[in-house]
Amino acid sequence: xxxxxxxxxxxxxxxxxxxxxxxxxxxxxxxxxxxxxxxxxxxxxxxxxxxxxxxxxxxxxxxxxxxxxxxxxxxxxxxxxxxxxxxxxxxxxxxxxxxxxxxxxxxxxxxxxxxxxxxxxxxxxxxxxxxxxxxxxxxxxxxxxxxxxxxxxxxxxxxxxxxxxxxxxxxxxxxxxxxxxxxxxxxxxxxxxxxxxxxxx
Numbered sequence: 001x002x003x004x005x006x007x008x009x010x011x012x013x014x015x016x017x018x019x020x021x022x023x024x025x026x027x028x029x030x031x032x033x034x035x036x037x038x039x040x041x042x043x044x045x046x047x048x049x050x051x052x053x054x055x056x057x058x059x060x061x062x063x064x065x066x067x068x069x070x071x072x073x074x075x076x077x078x079x080x081x082x083x084x085x086x087x088x089x090x091x092x093x094x095x096x097x098x099x100x101x102x103x104x105x106x107x108x109x110x111x112x113x114x115x116x117x118x119x120x121x122x123x124x125x126x127x128x129x130x131x132x133x134x135x136x137x138x139x140x141x142x143x144x145x146x147x148x149x150x151x152x153x154x155x156x157x158x159x160x161x162x163x164x165x166x167x168x169x170x171x172x173x174x175x176x177x178x179x180x181x182x183x184x185x186x187x188x189x190x191x192x193x194x195x196x197x198x199x200x201x
Contacts, residue, residue, distance in 0.1 A: 039149065043156020046143075047164060051103050051197055052136060056161050058110035058190055059129055060168020065117040065176055065183070066125055075129055076165035082130040083161060086137020087154055091144045099138050104197035106132035111191025115184045 047056060056079070063075030096102075109128060113120050140157055144150055175182065 040152040040156045043153040044160050046157045047160045051107050054107050054190055055110050056164035057168040058114055060165040061172040062113050062117055064169045064172025066120055078126050078129050079133040082133035083137040086134040087141035090138040090141025091150050099135055102135040103139055104194055107197055108191045108194030111187045111194055114190055115187025117183055
């Protein structure tokens, strides 16, 4: 790999990280309640809370590095399927204790998965991804007001989630050549954010 190619990849990585940081800064101001949850546009905005955003980008990033080339979409697909199932259950009235705590814990979980991206067994990683996505989905669905239009709201948060996964996949591909220590730092930063979110919860 030439120095020019390395420089381009590093620049791409930094730009992607900057974009994610900007999204995170936007999302940090949003809570899970206090904004509309009954329209397509509300659904589009809903996953931009910091915990949701970090988890969804991390899923794509982990998938780009940990999964075989032909199966990289399996991580995002697993998350999306479980997210939607959880949202349907939440909208139907299913409520589990400590859902918000579990969501914050999922950020810590995905931080650890990133830090040890190449050592997490694929099956275990996908199972953990599905479990976390169910919690995120329950939170989305539970916030739909009585009489709210689930279809438009769900379409919105599914689209935004898919876009965040795509951003994560792009980030993972851009960073795939970097040393394990960089992944440990990135995973540690995400995991530390999860710990802060847990402490605030």
